[in-house]
Amino acid sequence: MKLSLGPLLYYWSREDTLAFYEQAATWPLDIVYLGETVCSRRHLLRLPDWLELAEKFSAAGKEVVLSSQTLIESESDLKALRKLIANGREDGKRFKVEANEWGAVRLLAEAGREFVAGPTLNTYNPDTLDMLAEMGATRWVPPVEMPRTMIKEMLAALPSASNGAARLETELFGYGRLPLAFSARCFTARHYNLQKDDCQFRCLDHPDGLVLASREGEDFLAINGIQTQSARVMSLAHRFDELDTAGIDVLRLSPQSRQMERIVAIYRALADGDIAPKEAPAQLDRLMPAAPCDGYWLGEAGMAYHPAP
């Protein structure tokens, strides 16, 4: 099982972001996803900064993937997307890109580039997955709501060695607040009675999102600019031994502002067999910003949680 660090979904100060990645370069990760996927107004790191980080991770022996913007609205969004895809390096090589909408798929396929098919492409059946593989996808991330039974069915129904599907990897969103929805509207700006175009970058004040609770105090969702996340933290540590049989090759850990190093260490220990899945929740508990959930994996409401299998 490989471990990946997902793209940073929040907006942190430049110093905090660079410090986070400085440390992450020393963590036992196999793959690192870099780049802004949520909001085109976030600019504290620009493409050259991300590319510099990419070179560092590459030099540290990690596979680097640049993640594309999920919601493309304007011509300048498209310009940024084309630049991200072009990402020229001195040695003539290019970093792989994670396509998070079909415009990026089109541009990547046109350029004959291999890519990662991101979780928001809505890959719900083997026909679509097979098409992505044929177009150059070497890895896919199922929609975060897809249960383990369906992932298994997807992989079982893929035509085998005849095309690219044979070497297609499956990456699961395994830890972190779940990215659930995208909007044109910024809910953080709305909370502060600001317009999106003058949002004053209030996301900076909420490094793990802004919790939205029901009127009886149940934490329900987390606002992250134009993205809405789960308040609960998806965690599959206690089900780590179920991942292999479902065909998962890579487990994605989504960055949070604190304790990420220890979370990565626990998942590494799980992957290496150094701790048992049933021991993991007690260790993770103190490190998580909110209670866990695992419902999607089991084919239930995403917010559900079943402690021990």
Next chain:
Amino acid sequence: MSAPPLLELICPAGSLPALKAAVDNGADGVYLGLKDNTNARNFAGLNFDDKSLTEGIRYAQTKRRKVLMALNTYPQPATLPRWHKAVDTAASLGVDAIILADPGLMAYARKTHPQLRLHLSVQGSATSYEAVNFYRERFGIQRAVLPRVLSLAQVENVIANTDAEIELFGFGGLCVMVEGRCLLSSYACGDSPNTFGACSPGHAVRWEQTPKGMETRLNGVLIDRYADNEKAGYPTLCKGRFEVQGETYYALEEPTSLNSMEMLPEMARLGVAAIKIEGRQRSPAYVAQVTQVWRAAIDAVKKDRTAFKPQPAWLAALAKVSEGSMNTLGAYYRPWK
């Protein structure tokens, strides 16, 4: 070659009576779905079986109106054959187009029924011309319905860079999230529009009168609580009142309807091919009223774009049937964002 369509009026048909109401009141086309999760309005009591579908197609096409069939959810491995069958049914009954979101299903439709006209559903989440052109080149889609997230200037840029016809939402319930990119419902109750064809489905909804007021819940989560003088609404979860940092408010979206009528002249200038009215879950009376008003408005715009003004009587009629009795221009008007 005939002139490209301009501001065709596409109306919702959740039932045969609604279809007839739309046709009788001036719709250029209706859109409908089958009685299962192959479409994004999978609610009990709605939609068409083979018999009503056959009759509906006959009724509309006899009067030279179009029938568009929505098969716009995402087929899953175990049930893929049912979506294929639905495409075959649409083709054999002679619908004018099918509205699809899933690329795999488009490939099937293209291969099996090359003559069948394809529209890209709003559930396909295509917000740029690069995305629209992906479906255009690969599957020959003739039209794309854009998610309700773009400003009109952004719509103009899409139209300028694609051969596909563009359809926009004009009126009705408003998704605040990008269509096809919202899993809030499955997070709360296990069923999402993408897979189940419904958001906040009836089986997960509870209404309960309590000492604190009428409470609406979705799979146990309190979505809203209404004082005695407030009208309780359906607990669509993005339209509930929640607490954020001690403040209780409509944190995501008020229960409002989209009404873009005042932008019709601009939409005509841009060459928008069709205007879609939301509301397959609404009554035939709603469909009749909204269709009649929009027919009059579109005719007026086509006659004289510069002099067009929504008439007070039209707006009053629409306000009466609007969700929450409030209207918004949504993303077409940038400050809404």
